[in-house]
Structures are given as C-alpha cells and as structure tokens.
Amino acid sequence: MTIFALRLKRYMKIKDLEFKKFIAASKIDEKISDLASHINHDYKDKLPVFLPILNGSFMFASDLLKEVKIPCRVSFVKTSSYSGTASTGQLKTLIGHDESLFNQHILIVEDIVDTGLTLGKIIEELRGLGAKSVEAISLLRKSPAREKKVDVKYVGFDLENEFVLGYGLDYDGLGRNYKDIYKAVDPLEKAAS
Numbered sequence: 001m002t003i004f005a006l007r008l009k010r011y012m013k014i015k016d017l018e019f020k021k022f023i024a025a026s027k028i029d030e031k032i033s034d035l036a037s038h039i040n041h042d043y044k045d046k047l048p049v050f051l052p053i054l055n056g057s058f059m060f061a062s063d064l065l066k067e068v069k070i071p072c073r074v075s076f077v078k079t080s081s082y083s084g085t086a087s088t089g090q091l092k093t094l095i096g097h098d099e100s101l102f103n104q105h106i107l108i109v110e111d112i113v114d115t116g117l118t119l120g121k122i123i124e125e126l127r128g129l130g131a132k133s134v135e136a137i138s139l140l141r142k143s144p145a146r147e148k149k150v151d152v153k154y155v156g157f158d159l160e161n162e163f164v165l166g167y168g169l170d171y172d173g174l175g176r177n178y179k180d181i182y183k184a185v186d187p188l189e190k191a192a193s
Ligand code: IMP
Pocket: 056, 081, 082, 087, 110, 111, 112, 113, 114, 115, 116, 117, 118, 119, 162, 163, 164, 165, 169, 170, 171
C-alpha cells in the first residue's frame, strides 16, 4: 500500500475539516461492556428509565442497552445546543418523554458532555418533574465539564478539547454513521506526520 493510500485510510475530510481515527469501534465495545456491568449492579431492582438524548446518543444507547440485563424502560428524548463546532449556549427544552418520570430512577444517556450546559439543564428539568433520582452516563466527556465538575456518574472516555465525530456524533449533521470515533486534526499536525 502506498503512503498516499495509508494517509487516505487514516484521514477523512468532512466539509472544511480533516478528521483522524481516534477511538476504534473495538475499544468502544469494551468500554460499553464495562459501563453496562456497573449499571447492572447499581440499578438492580430499581427499574430505571433510560433517557437517551437524540440525535447524538442513538448508537451509544443502542449498544449500551443490549448489554443492560436488568428490567428497565427506555424513552428517547431530544434537545440541542450545538451548531458547527462550538456550543451556541442556546438551550432548548427536553421534548418527547412519553413515560411518566415522576418517582422514577432516571439515567440520562449522552454521547458527549462538553461545557455541561445541556446536561445541567436536563437534570434540572427532570428534578422538577419529581424524579426519584437523576444520574447521567456519557460515552465522552471533555475537559470543560471535568473542570466544572459536572456530575456524570458513568463516563466512557475523557477527552481534552478536541472536536470529535462518528458513532452518533456529527459535524453539521454529517458523520454520525461511522462506527469509530474520529477527531478533527490541526492542519499543521497533519503536515508534520
Ligand atoms: P454541552 O452543552 O456544551 O455539554 O454540549 C453537549 C452537546 O453538544 C452534545 O450532546 C453534542 O450534541 C454536542 N457536542 C459537544 N461536543 C461535540 C463534539 O466534539 N462533536 C460533536 N458534537 C459535540
């Protein structure tokens, strides 16, 4: 295989950005088994309601829930605070929860927590609905959420501030369908590699 072909495999262009493979699907699978085993233990006999946040968490929620072996309910909900690669800070309210959440143990399923604004707002809203407990699981967590100590009970991978896509995550609506996670690369880093 030529060097050019190898570079094509490692890098991919979506709109104006170049992305490089970052977390392989096999690593995601391993992490999900581990996270699910904690949930199976912690939520045994609690009949939790999983609330995956669309669109980003659809792949993660699907794979995670296949490993959850305890009785539970699932209700996909929606909210969005992003446009492009930076948080707009504009929060919409939670829509689509058809289950009654009063007195329930809720587990929010997120793809990524960045500033924590979205998650904070969702938690506040759910507490207002009278949930018995509200916790969160996120496949990815960026450094701003760690610095602000945003309360995420289960975390898959901790990142710095890189922009990522794949495995449900998008860049302006594109890239959700990849099974691996990619990160945006600095053009200078790519030229040096
Ligand atoms: P927060 O409110 O800043 O924590 O942003 C959370 C939401 O922003 C996530 O649920 C994603 O939809 C989106 N988001 C944050 N970082 C990224 C990223 O690196 N790639 C794709 N979407 C992201």
